[in-house]
Amino acid sequence: AQKITQTQPGMFVQEKEAVTLDCTYDTSDQSYGLFWYKQPSSGEMIFLIYQGSYDEQNATEGRYSLNFQKARKSANLVISASQLGDSAMYFCAMREGRGSSNTGKLIFGQGTTLQVKP
């Protein structure tokens, strides 16, 4: 069964430093997508970055990058130059399937709370 595991319930990072949030996944499907979302205290879910299982290069979006290690089934989020506004809950999510089998539903991990210290 598909599963997402985030083993870090909470993390601290100093402002301007980089931080890595861990995510491992389990799936028997060859085609899948991995997502990271940010949820600030206000509650909304903000899409950050996407990595497809067939993408050869690690995804990057501004200060966010995804360290994708397919053999290890890990998809860690790296935030460079942390800012105070990065303090939030971060969720890793996976969607399985391709084409007609792809319903699009996301399976989420339990989340990691990141606090950026000034």
Added chain:
Amino acid sequence: DSGVTQTPKHLITATGQRVTLRCSPRSGDLSVYWYQQSLDQGLQFLIQYYNGEERAKGNILERFSAQQFPDLHSELNLSSLELGDSALYFCASSVPTGGLSSYNEQFFGPGTRLTVL
């Protein structure tokens, strides 16, 4: 602003009652997803509609039901409410599924926070 709207933002009700949560997807998005976020269960997929038809079902209770209307807005109906139904309910929308890529970013609405007293 994701372009997905949800009403109401907050809802406080009593056990045994019935409520309806409403979602309007982004313009042009045919798929609507409902998720529940609670302290106990985390973020869980409930149900998906695609162009008016149910497409996938997750851990949705029998007391809960949903539908998607011809104008593509969706409603999630929760009945015989229990204390444990208190949660943040998200609606998300995306471009049509079933494409060649597994990439379909889901745009989340601001959520409806339901409190059952």
